[in-house]
Every structure is written in structure tokens, then in C-alpha cells.
Amino acid sequence: MTEFDNNDDDKVQDNKELAVKDITTDDMPMAADTLIGWINSRRSMGNLDMPAPTHDQIKAAIECAATAPDHKKLRPWRFIVTEGESRHELGRALVKAAKAKAKKDGETLSEKDIRKTQTMPLRAPLIITVVTKMQAHKKVPPFEQMLSAGSAVQNLILALKAQGYCTVWRTGLLCNEPAVKDYFDVGPDDYVTAFVYTGTSPKNEPSRKPIDIEPLVRFES
Numbered sequence: 284m285t286e287f288d289n290n291d292d293d294k295v296q297d298n299k300e301l302a303v304k305d306i307t308t309d310d311m312p313m314a315a316d317t318l319i320g321w322i323n324s325r326r327s328m329g330n331l332d333m334p335a336p337t338h339d340q341i342k343a344a345i346e347c348a349a350t351a352p353d354h355k356k357l358r359p360w361r362f363i364v365t366e367g368e369s370r371h372e373l374g375r376a377l378v379k380a381a382k383a384k385a386k387k388d389g390e391t392l393s394e395k396d397i398r399k400t401q402t403m404p405l406r407a408p409l410i411i412t413v414v415t416k417m418q419a420h421k422k423v424p425p426f427e428q429m430l431s432a433g434s435a436v437q438n439l440i441l442a443l444k445a446q447g448y449c450t451v452w453r454t455g456l457l458c459n460e461p462a463v464k465d466y467f468d469v470g471p472d473d474y475v476t477a478f479v480y481t482g483t484s485p486k487n488e489p490s491r492k493p494i495d496i497e498p499l500v501r502f503e504s
């Protein structure tokens with residue numbers, strides 16, 4: 284009995300299945316070190332412009348997002364694409380949320396704050412909002428579903444990069460305020476996990492300083 288035997292509907296691939304699908308390293312789009320370098324070259328880019336991905340390119344990226352590790356295949360995520368004029372509507376929802384939050388916190392918003400909030404969605408031609416759609420499941424608690432949503436976001440971002448687009452994953456203090464959740468029809472037990480601002484950057488992705496992983500890792504044998 285393996286640790287996976289109790290998973291009836293989402294068994295980890297076994298060798299037999301892999302053989303049937305005939306997956307080999309020849310299917311790799313590039314050599315492993317090139318692919319790893321490409322993943323490491325991803326940078327978050329603000330102030331994005333046109334061109335934005337086409338709907339077919341967005342759907343291809345969402346197909347990648349939907350392959351994220353997903354315990355019991357609950358598909359606990361949804362994707363909402365906001366582009367063009369609808370970014371102004373999102374801006375209005377953010378302003379409504381900011382006003383309600385300020386009232387709750389006993390603060391007042393300046394005209395400048397309101398303008399800044401209203402124009403936040405204009406920082407890219409297109410935003411893909413990833414929200415959770417939690418399913419009640421005795422073996423898959425909400426935190427696992429949240430992690431799956433995070434994995435979906437990362438797949439989405441990489442698939443957009445593969446098609447030549449830049450992104451930045453933003454949330455901000457307003458993303459789970461009631462007015463924003465209402466705008467995206469997100470239930471009380473669900474979350475807005477990402478605003479993936481998407482477009483084209485006039486600048487190249489800056490190179491990243493090497494990250495010292497030594498303090499982050501422990502090998503045990």
C-alpha cells in the first residue's frame with residue numbers, strides 16, 4: 284500500500300500511464316537548464332501597455348493554470364478577465380471598497396486617494412483576476428484549495444510569459460473587501476487571490492540577483 288492508495292479519483296501518475304502517453308524528455312520544449320533559466324528570468328513588471336494577449340492566448344494560459352496541483356480535482360478557482368472599458372468599472376468597485384474601508388477604519392480619503400484607486404486597473408491593458416471557489420470536502424481543507432489557487436496563478440503567469448507577455452501579481456488591501464468580492468461575485472468563504480496585471484512592458488525584465496537558497500533548504504538522508 285502506498286501513501287496514495289487512499290486517493291481513488293486523483294492517483295498520482297504511475298509508470299504504466301506514463302508509458303502509454305509516451306512522454307519523454309524529447310517533449311521538453313528546451314533543455315532543462317535553459318528551461319530552468321527561463322523560469323528564473325521571470326520578473327514582475329508594472330506599468331504594462333498594449334499589446335495584450337488575445338482571447339485564445341488567454342485561454343491557453345488558463346488551460347495551463349487549470350493543470351495546477353489540485354487535490355481531488357475540485358477545480359477550486361475561477362478566472363475573470365477584465366479589459367478595455369470594464370477596467371473603469373473595476374476601478375469604481377475599488378473606490379467603493381476604499382470608501383467603505385476608510386469609514387470602517389475611521390479615516391477619510393482625499394480626492395487624490397480616490398483618483399489613484401479609481402485608476403489602479405489602468406496600469407495594464409488587461410487583468411486576470413483569480414478567485415477561489417472553495418468546495419466542501421472532508422479530505423481537502425480550504426488551505427489546500429487556496430494553495431492550489433496560488434499554483435494556478437503561477438502557471439498562468441508562466442504561460443503568459445511563454446507567449447511573450449509580462450505580468451505582475453497584485454492583491455492590495457482592498458482585494459477582499461466586500462465591494463470587490465461583490466463585484467466578482469465571490470462568496471463569503473472565498474477569496475480574491477490575485478489580480479494578474481497583464482500586457483507588454485516597454486522595458487526588458489531586469490536580471491535577478493542570485494538568491495542564496497542555503498538557509499532555506501535542509502537535505503535529510
Ligand SMILES: Cc1cc2nc3c(=O)[nH]c(=O)nc-3n(C[C@H](O)[C@H](O)[C@H](O)COP(=O)(O)O)c2cc1C
Pocket residue numbers: 325326327328451452453454455456476
Ligand atoms: C499573493 C501575492 C500578492 C501580492 N500583492 C502585491 C501587490 O499588491 N503589490 C505589489 O507591488 N506586489 C505584490 N506582490 C508581489 C509581486 O507579485 C512580486 O512577486 C514582487 O514584486 C517581486 O517581484 P518578482 O516577481 O520580479 O520577483 C504579491 C505577491 C503575491 C504572491
